Every structure is written in C-alpha cells, then in structure tokens.
Amino acid sequence: MYSIGEALLERTGSDGVEHRAIEDFLPPAAMREDVERYRAISSKFPWLLNIAYRVPLIYQRKLWRERRLQRTDLSPLSKHIAEGGFRSVLTVSHRPTFWAALAKERAGIDVPLVGLSGEYGSSLGWRYVPWSAIQRFLSPVPRKEIRFPVPTTTAFEEVTLPVRREYEELAKIPGDPNQVLVVCGLWGQGPIDRLLAELRGLSADLTLHAVCGENAGLLRTVEDMGDGQIQTHGVVPSLAPLMKRCGSVLTKPGIATLLEAHGARRPIFLIRGMPVAEDNNLRYALEHMDARMYSQDAFRTWHWAAAEAQD
Numbered sequence: 001m002y003s004i005g006e007a008l009l010e011r012t013g014s015d016g017v018e019h020r021a022i023e024d025f026l027p028p029a030a031m032r033e034d035v036e037r038y039r040a041i042s043s044k045f046p047w048l049l050n051i052a053y054r055v056p057l058i059y060q061r062k063l064w065r066e067r068r069l070q071r072t073d074l075s076p077l078s079k080h081i082a083e084g085g086f087r088s089v090l091t092v093s094h095r096p097t098f099w100a101a102l103a104k105e106r107a108g109i110d111v112p113l114v115g116l117s118g119e120y121g122s123s124l125g126w127r128y129v130p131w132s133a134i135q136r137f138l139s140p141v142p143r144k145e146i147r148f149p150v151p152t153t154t155a156f157e158e159v160t161l162p163v164r165r166e167y168e169e170l171a172k173i174p175g176d177p178n179q180v181l182v183v184c185g186l187w188g189q190g191p192i193d194r195l196l197a198e199l200r201g202l203s204a205d206l207t208l209h210a211v212c213g214e215n216a217g218l219l220r221t222v223e224d225m226g227d228g229q230i231q232t233h234g235v236v237p238s239l240a241p242l243m244k245r246c247g248s249v250l251t252k253p254g255i256a257t258l259l260e261a262h263g264a265r266r267p268i269f270l271i272r273g274m275p276v277a278e279d280n281n282l283r284y285a286l287e288h289m290d291a292r293m294y295s296q297d298a299f300r301t302w303h304w305a306a307a308e309a310q311d
Helices: 002-012 028-044 046-052 057-068 075-083 094-107 165-170 192-202 216-224 240-245 255-263 277-288 296-310
Strands: 089-092 113-116 136-139 155-158 176-183 207-211 230-233 246-251 268-270
Touching: 002 089, 002 255, 028 046, 057 094, 075 094, 089 094, 094 113, 165 240, 165 255, 176 192, 176 240, 176 296, 192 207, 192 216, 192 296, 207 240, 216 230, 240 246, 240 255, 246 255, 246 296, 255 268, 255 277, 268 277, 268 296
Parallel strands: 089 113, 113 136, 136 155, 176 207, 176 246, 207 230, 246 268
Antiparallel strands: none
16 A cells, blocks of 8 residues: 555655654554454455455454543644645555544544545445544545445545556556566565466476565575576565566556556466455456466466467
8 A cells, every 4th residue: 555655656756745644643552453353364364255255243343442532642643634734645454544534533634635545446344434523535436336335424435546657657667477476565475486387387397586675584485496587586575677677567456566567568468366455456456457366377377378478
C-alpha cells in the first residue's frame, strides 16, 4: 500500500503534500495488533485469514473498543492532522483509514478525509471504519462490486490505482524473455524455492531473479541452492531495475507488484496468495491485466513463443 501512496505523491508533487506511514503515529501495542500479528498469521497460518476476513466479530470488536474505551493513544496523529495545515487527508487502505477517522472523530478535527481502497474487491475491514468522519471513498472497482454499505453522506468515486512513473517508462522496453523476476512481496511469503526449481528445469537459458524480501530464511534457502541460473536478492528499494531486465514476472497477487508489473507491461504469471484480499486481486488481474495462472506448461508455452519472436 505504501507504494500507492508514493505514486500519488509523485503525481501531485511534493509542494504542500506529505506522505507518511500510519505506523509513524501509532503506539507499539497497535503496531503489534495490526502488523506483527497479521504478519505472523499470514506467514505461518494463512488459512486463518479466511476467518479474520469473513467473520465480522474481529473488526466489530476493534471499532467498539476504540470508540467506547479509547484504548489506543491517537494524540500524535490527531495533533499532526490538526496542526499540519492540511486541506484534506487521503488514506490508502482500510487500516490507516480506521485510525485517521478515529483520530479526527475524537479530536473534532474539521479536515476532509478521503479513503482509498487498495484492493480489487470488497474487504470486511472497510465495513467497520468510522464512516461519519469520511467524506469521500475511492475504489478501483465499481460500486456494484462493493459488498459493504457506503453511507450516502460519503461520496463514492471509481478510480484507477496509480503506479510510479519508473514502471510506466519500462513499458517502452520489452525486457529479455530469458530473464524472469520471481517475487512474493516484501515479506517473501511464497514458495519461491519451489518455483525456482521448476523454472530451472524448463530451460537452461533462463536467468532467474529471486527477490526474497525480508524473509531471511528463504534467502538462505535460495542461496544454498547454489545455482548459476539464480540471482538472489533480499529487500530491494525498487523492483524497477530488475523488471527492466526481465521479460516476465512470476508473483503472488499482492497489489504493489501487480500494479508495477502491469504498468511495465510485463507478462504476469500468478500463484495464489493470501486468502480473500489477494483472491480479489487475482480475479481482477486475470480479467483486466492480461495475467495468467502460473503452471510449468503455461510458462513453457509463453517462453517458447517469446524467445522465437525475439529471434
């Protein structure tokens, strides 16, 4: 989601516009609940996300707790919004929208708040945000595909999610079909080692760029494969330099990589990602981004045709 904010900042210009992560203003307890717990569940027990994303109790409890008990100290966020001289605040995804709306509501701040959904479908998290503090809701899918009520007091607008220009510039450069970018998000949540083994067996001509992100264990596993076909990377500041070289991208349907690969007009091969949110992204990418599901046969067919066309 942070990359969407960076793309918006790039398009609006830096003069008078500020992009900050919500984590800059939250106390450690909220960070543990929002980020660390989600990361642990999604890494070790992703099937539990089917419950978290489909059972309202979790989001209902959080909204009730913060409205009635005000357990989380939001004064740093309220102060920044109130004293920053902002004409409006735009929040990307339901989590920062939840906290910004609460901060505005508690402090009685009269600054318009705009929430932007960063996924291609409905999320239960949006149902349980303080809608009375949100003036506009921006969605990358039509209103008819939203399965939660947007109040009549909140204006709805369908928008295109932005991507940084460095990726759009890559659309002019086709990339080498013999080089493949394999990535599964910042946290490296995917069977990258298995995918590399499969791709390595398809053609000795392939150079595989494996981005393992913050997953140190995965990074060591891939490095231990000791294969000259594989170039291993941890956290990278941008995928653009690697995407420039690569003719295709193999990834799970995380929103950032999807937008970047599509902006660069790279063929996208998808594996299944996190339940619900990334299921929505997967369906959208297959229908609207010319993406395809990964299989060895599907990649082999594409690679053969792309290599022939290049020759």
